[in-house]
Amino acid sequence: MRHRIGNRSGLLRRGRLKSALRLPGQAVRKALPVSPLFAVSAVFLTVIQPPFNWGFLAWAAYVPFALACSPRGKAGPRALAAYLVSVLYWMGNLYWMVPVTVIGWVVFCLYTALLWPVLALGIRWCRGKGIPLFLALPVFIVGIEQMQGLFLGGFLWRLLGHSQYRNITIIQIADIFGAGGVSFLVGMVNGLIAELILGRQSGLARTTGALSRNSVRIRQLGKGIIVGGVVAGAVFYGRWRIAQTEDSVSPGPVVASLQSNVPQSVKREFKQETSRKIFDDLMVHSKVASKAGAEFIVWPETMVQATLNEEVLGILEPSHPWKVLDKALSEHSREGAFVLVGAYGGVANEAGTDLVEEYNSAFLYQPDGKKYPQHYDKIHLVPFGEVLPFRKSLPWLYNILMKFTPYDGDYSLDYGSKYTVFEMAGKQGQPYRFAVIICYEDVVPYISRNFAIDKQGNKQVDWLVNISNDGWFVRFDENSRQVHPSTELPQHAAICVFRAVENRLGIVRSVNTGISCLIDSAGRIGNNHIAGTLPSKAMSRTGMAGWFADKMPIDKRITFFSKYGQWLDSCCKICVFLFVIASILARLPGTRLFGTGFSGRSNERRVHRV
Secondary structure (H helix, E strand, C coil), rough: HHHHHHHHHHHHHHHHHHHHHHHHHHHHHHHHHHHHHHHHHHHHHHCCCCCCCCCCHHHCCHHHHHHCCCCCCCCHHHHHHHHHHHHHHHHHHHHHHHHCCCCHHHHHHHHHHHHHHHHHHHHHHHHHHHCCCCHHHHHHHHHHHHHCCCCCCCCCCHHHHHCCCCCCCCCHHHHHCCCHHHHHHHHHHHHHHHHHHHHHHCCCCCCCCCHHHHHHHHHHHHHHHHHHHHHHHHHHHHHHHHHHHHEEEEEEEEEEEEEECCCHHHHHCCCCCHHHHHHHHHHHHHHHHHHHHCCEECCCCCCCCCCCCCHHCCCCCCCHHHHHHHHHHHHHCCCCCCEEEEEEEEEECCCCCCCCEEEEEEEEEEECCCEECCCCEECCCCCCCCCCCCCCCCCHHHHHHHCCCCCCCCCCCCCCCCCCEEEEEEECCCCCEEEEEHHHHCCCCHHHHHHHHHCCCCCCCCCEEEHHHHHHHCEEEEECEEEECHHHHHHHHHHHHHHHHHCCCCEEEEEEECCCEECCCCCCCCCCCCCCCCCCHHHHHHCCCCCEEEEEHHHHECCCCHCCCCCHHHHHHHHHHHHHHHHHHCCCCCCCCCCCCCCHHHHHHHHHHH
């Protein structure tokens, strides 16, 4: 008898094991019917961004996504379908991370893709509760966008609103709502289109009589009027702000931007001869720009491979390579221009033998040959590229995380803490003030905003400088010595447009491998320049070295966004957090929220039964 019971137990265990093994396959098969709709949205969301620039498709990009989120049927397959498509979407669109770290690319995409199921379940629940999609969809889109890179310092990349960077009229609302406001506007149109399609599919007009048919039409018309009115208001506001620009902007100094073309694989060799060649090539362009009349010259991020703090240089021998580069820059600035360079910052120990603090910094050389008394140390460091957590608190975890970095050794930098404002004088003696945002700091809105105005709400800078090293994200052919640019370069430039509009500040970009350009306070990327060797069309300046010079426009307007920040984004993010928390609580035993839980089925199923 015991033998038989044992056999039965073994059979039960084997049966459960087979069932468990079948579950993933069954889940995938159930997800397949709705996957094509998610895939269509993924394709649309891909081509609306640079370099394709099919921004017009953004106004319907999320419609297939919303249609796939039907409250009928189980939520699990839809969430799984959204996740699988999202993984492919992010892996395809962030392919440029591969040269930096393959493991990090995979893990980051798997992690970021978790947000699409949240979006799918949120829209599904709203459809089931009868919440208008022209309101629900933009709230969830903006909230989800703000959660990208959660716990990693944020990754505000490929936002729906970024696709409209060339739609100068529409993006003017960013000086009130930020880039998230543009995403919200485009999301409203997506939601309206989805509602109109769902209303037509429901067949209500054929089953509920003339009175109900008219009421449905009136409701749909009312929604169309609301969304149309919001879009019309955005267009009117945009045209008004653009027309206002002519009276609000005055010409500033002639600024020059240098662009090197050095892949990171070459730059991070840290060989003295390589560093010197990078420096000498930039110096050639810088001297030409100075002779062409540039009053302010900008070099890209960390292309001067030296620590330039005076306290560090002061303890070095005169022949030390860092002192040689510092002397060359000092002599160059005496030719008459202010020269801003991206280099390393550091603090030496008491013995003067090692650096105990290291920074990614910007230094300004003045026409008298001296450095500006202050320098800027980068405040927002890139996780796994510039800094790793737990170096001191959890060394064992830190050593594991090291495997996700592109370096063989410890390369964690220290965070800067001061928002440095530089001052300079034009050739006619006019005083100017500017600030520097380094690399991906232009992707984080609050940094530019903190530079734009002081604590009293007054505008404290005349323009922003973005220095960056996008040589991380290019492919380098060792045989032909050719640099092949990626989609990261134009997308980075497009994002920077919104920082200009949000704060009504001109921005000059100096970027290794591109795209170096000048963006005015209305968000227009300058396609021509008064002097230089880079192509006149700014977005084509990828994978090449050169320079350009142009007049910096100065806008004295203070914006609502500069004063109050990402208030719309925060509200949307809170809504998403509340939905996630409520969804979790609704699954706890004995908990019922909103009467019917979070199945999202009741209202829409009832509508279809009428």
